[in-house]
Amino acid sequence: xxxxxxxxxxxxxxxxxxxxxxxxxxxxxxxxxxxxxxxxxxxxxxxxxxxxxxxxxxxxxxxxxxxxxxxxxxxxxxxxxxxxxxxxxxxxxxxxxxxxxxxxxxxxxxxxxxxxxxxxxxxxxxxxxxxxxxxxxxxxxxxxxxxxxxxxxxxxxxxxxxxxxxxxxxxxxxxxxxxxxxxxxxxxxxxxxxxxxxxxxxxxxxxxxxxxxxxxxxxxxxxxxxxxxxxxxxxxxxxxxxxxxxxxxxxxxxxxxxxxxxxxxxxxxxxxxxxxxxxxxxxxxxxxxxxxxxxxxxxxxxxxxxxxxxxxxxxxxxxxxxxxxxxxxxxxxxxxxxxxxxxxxxxxxxxxxxxxxxxxxxxxxxxxxxxxxxxxxxxxxxxxxxxxxxxxxxxxxxxxxxxxxxxxxxxxxxxxxxxxxxxxxxxxxxxxxxxxxxxxxxxxxxxxxxxxxxxxxxxxxxxxxxxxxxxxxxxxxxxxxxxxxxxxxxxxxxxxxxxxxxxxxxxxxxxxxxxxxxxxxxxxxxxxxxxxxxxxxxxxxxxxxxxxxxxxxxxxxxxxxxxxxxxxxxxxxxxxxxxxxxxxxxxxxxxxxxxxxxxxxxxxxxxxxxxxxxxxxxxxxxxxxxxxxxxxxxxxxxxxxxxxxxxxxxxxxxxxxxxxxxxxxxxxxxxxxxxxxxxxxxxxxxxxxxxxxxxxxxxxxxxxxxxxxxxxxxxxxxxxxxxxxxxxxxxxxxxxxxxxxxxxxxxxxxxxxxxxxxxxxx
DNA sequence: GAGCACTGC
Numbered sequence: 001x002x003x004x005x006x007x008x009x010x011x012x013x014x015x016x017x018x019x020x021x022x023x024x025x026x027x028x029x030x031x032x033x034x035x036x037x038x039x040x041x042x043x044x045x046x047x048x049x050x051x052x053x054x055x056x057x058x059x060x061x062x063x064x065x066x067x068x069x070x071x072x073x074x075x076x077x078x079x080x081x082x083x084x085x086x087x088x089x090x091x092x093x094x095x096x097x098x099x100x101x102x103x104x105x106x107x108x109x110x111x112x113x114x115x116x117x118x119x120x121x122x123x124x125x126x127x128x129x130x131x132x133x134x135x136x137x138x139x140x141x142x143x144x145x146x147x148x149x150x151x152x153x154x155x156x157x158x159x160x161x162x163x164x165x166x167x168x169x170x171x172x173x174x175x176x177x178x179x180x181x182x183x184x185x186x187x188x189x190x191x192x193x194x195x196x197x198x199x200x201x202x203x204x205x206x207x208x209x210x211x212x213x214x215x216x217x218x219x220x221x222x223x224x225x226x227x228x229x230x231x232x233x234x235x236x237x238x239x240x241x242x243x244x245x246x247x248x249x250x251x252x253x254x255x256x257x258x259x260x261x262x263x264x265x266x267x268x269x270x271x272x273x274x275x276x277x278x279x280x281x282x283x284x285x286x287x288x289x290x291x292x293x294x295x296x297x298x299x300x301x302x303x304x305x306x307x308x309x310x311x312x313x314x315x316x317x318x319x320x321x322x323x324x325x326x327x328x329x330x331x332x333x334x335x336x337x338x339x340x341x342x343x344x345x346x347x348x349x350x351x352x353x354x355x356x357x358x359x360x361x362x363x364x365x366x367x368x369x370x371x372x373x374x375x376x377x378x379x380x381x382x383x384x385x386x387x388x389x390x391x392x393x394x395x396x397x398x399x400x401x402x403x404x405x406x407x408x409x410x411x412x413x414x415x416x417x418x419x420x421x422x423x424x425x426x427x428x429x430x431x432x433x434x435x436x437x438x439x440x441x442x443x444x445x446x447x448x449x450x451x452x453x454x455x456x457x458x459x460x461x462x463x464x465x466x467x468x469x470x471x472x473x474x475x476x477x478x479x480x481x482x483x484x485x486x487x488x489x490x491x492x493x494x495x496x497x498x499x500x501x502x503x504x505x506x507x508x509x510x511x512x513x514x515x516x517x518x519x520x521x522x523x524x525x526x527x528x529x530x531x532x533x534x535x536x537x538x539x540x541x542x543x544x545x546x547x548x549x550x551x552x553x554x555x556x557x558x559x560x561x562x563x564x565x566x567x568x569x570x571x572x573x574x575x576x577x578x579x580x581x582x583x584x585x586x587x588x589x590x591x592x593x594x595x596x597x598x599x600x601x602x603x604x605x606x607x608x609x610x611x612x613x614x615x616x617x618x619x620x621x622x623x624x625x626x627x628x629x630x631x632x633x634x635x636x637x638x639x640x641x642x643x644x645x646x647x648x649x650x651x652x653x654x655x656x657x658x659x660x661x662x663x664x665x666x667x668x669x670x671x672x673x674x675x676x677x678x679x680x681x682x683x684x685x686x687x688x689x690x691x692x693x694x695x696x697x698x699x700x701x702x703x704x705x706x707x708x709x710x711x712x713x714x715x716x717x718x719x720x721x722x723x724x725x726x727x728x729x730x731x732x733x734x735x736x737x738x739x740x741x742x743x744x745x746x747x748x749x750x751x752x753x754x755x756x757x758x759x760x761x762x
Numbered sequence: 763g764a765g766c767a768c769t770g771c
Contacts, residue, residue: 146769329767333768349768473771475771
């Protein structure tokens with residue numbers, strides 16, 4: 001390493017003003033080493049928030065809205081719900097506390113249950129996807145914000161709740177932002193309808209609270225003190241052209257000067273640069289003089305296998321320094337104790353969305369001030385610390401104050417669909433705290449219109465019956481549509497599998513060092529029909545060997561993600577059966593108009609038994625039937641998928657009313673052509689056509705696109721394909737492709753393709 | 763012949 005001892009790299013830094021911040025959150029995210037000798041009541045009383053308890057209770061009793069700024073470590077998230085409960089505020093209903101992340105909801109509930117000395121799931125519980133640990137006794141309920149949003153579709157006034165606490169509001173996730181509007185509307189409507197009032201408490205860590213306060217009817221802002229540890233800030237004297245080099249130099253400067261027990265956390269942008277820097281650090285560390293102690297370098301990013309992620313929590317051997325190179329996963333999701341130094345490159349990789357091209361771009365960009373403070377706060381969580389910013393103080397001053405809320409930089413199709421499902425009357429003018437651009441809203445409505453999810457009454461956008469069904473799936477609208485279309489093609493079982501595979505992190509494991517082995521193993525499953533069907537083959541093989549771990553290793557399949565596919569699939573399947581109940585009764589005439597398939601009662605019967613395990617009691621079934629009848633009564637005739645009337649004539653009791661009103665879930669067996677046809681119908685907006693020169697053009701925007709080298713179709717030249725997504729890196733790449741016929745695209749959306757398609761070549 | 767930050771229903 002080019003290191004001149006006369007000019008220590010740290011001389012490049014100059015101190016900024018000291019910065020005080022509390023950054024310790026009890027019960028949050030991590031297995032804490034609890035001081036067993038301190039009783040839990042004493043621990044509660046030692047929290048900074050305890051001093052303000054009675055004052056807080058008085059305020060919260062009177063206010064309908066409050067914004068609470070509690071620096072992390074104040075204990076607000078664990079204590080406020082308990083204070084409310086103990087003071088009898090909102091006892092008629094449930095206090096909901098929302099979190100952006102599952103782990104946070106679960107660990108907070110666990111901690112609060114412990115503090116209340118009750119079993120988790122009784123007084124205190126939590127609800128996240130796939131897990132509901134609540135009961136009729138539950139009064140304090142921690143949940144993901146996405147989960148509350150789902151609940152709101154069935155109950156827009158949130159009548160089960162008397163208080164909703166929106167925690168971590170400063171993170172501004174799409175779900176939190178939509179929830180802002182939903183709770184505000186629920187609050188107003190409940191007042192208008194003389195129902196039990198809804199109290200809304202917004203909790204945030206940042207000082208930028210005007211927006212929250214303004215939005216919630218100029219609600220008062222309550223400030224909570226936290227535990228403070230001083231942090232010394234350093235900025236570079238000169239702007240750095242190469243932040244990686246600057247990070248490297250800083251790491252070794254600190255390594256030479258600081259005691260070995262002081263760990264370093266470096267914030268970087270992504271896997272590749274983290275692994276590269278880790279290698280360089282290890283190389284250099286090997287050749288340092290003996291006066292320098294050893295160093296252990298640990299990479300940290302989300303796609304790392306869990307076992308390797310856990311390494312960041314293990315203390316380094318005595319006399320050895322721990323250096324963690326991390327993405328922004330260490331900003332919020334993973335909390336590491338013992339960090340004394342933070343090095344902030346000031347850069348982050350983030351997604352941006354262009355509504356005109358429909359393109360999402362993942363790009364390295366500068367962090368916001370708020371993000372820089374968040375990173376800084378990670379030093380000195382237990383004690384004072386230092387932060388080295390690899391940029392000048394001027395550069396810091398020029399950063400944008402807050403990260404642009406996610407809702408202003410993502411595809412809004414699912415958001416708009418959800419808002420419509422919530423019964424929002426005027427979606428285009430929904431009361432967002434930070435409005436997305438009108439183009440982004442229009443583009444979302446257009447997309448939903450093409451999928452048949454929305455219609456228009458004058459200026460108003462309305463939900464179609466199909467759209468209503470689509471909204472009940474936790475999926476992007478086009479995947480929900482594909483599932484709902486699948487009975488038309490008798491391939492629901494396959495489509496459910498494929499969509500589930502696409503909803504989880506990749507199930508394919510690609511270690512660069514074993515590339516050849518990996519390709520050879522994958523060849524067994526590869527089909528010229530494309531990536532979707534290749535994935536389906538892998539899933540079928542996985543099932544055939546009963547999820548055998550050894551098989552997974554041999555075939556480079558991520559068994560954990562594969563099990564998740566199973567969970568998602570079961571959930572989607574259940575939703576299929578439920579939305580099927582909403583199917584209106586239609587005449588055989590209508591059925592033939594929609595090209596209904598022949599009845600295959602036997603296979604359907606098997607599918608049904610598999611799913612509910614014969615546990616549906618007659619009473620439950622008949623209740624469902626009554627509900628279904630009401631649905632039938634209310635819905636109009638605009639049916640979208642055929643419904644098999646012949647099943648009604650079946651005498652077998654196990655053909656309960658539930659089943660008879662369900663979607664028919666069939667398997668197409670080896671007839672994979674029908675799966676591709678179904679995918680063509682669902683993904684027709686993402687279609688591309690081979691050009692005479694061998695390149696591809698997207699049919700939607702006419703932009704040039706290319707097959708991503710990771711696709712099984714990379715070396716093939718199919719005339720027409722549909723794809724899951726476009727990824728703009730060195731080129732505009734299509735990812736996850738499926739071979740289709742041009743005819744299928746035309747039959748999927750004749751109007752649309754009349755404009756887009758060139759005459760078909762033979 | 764490329765490479766994808768992080769969540770969540």
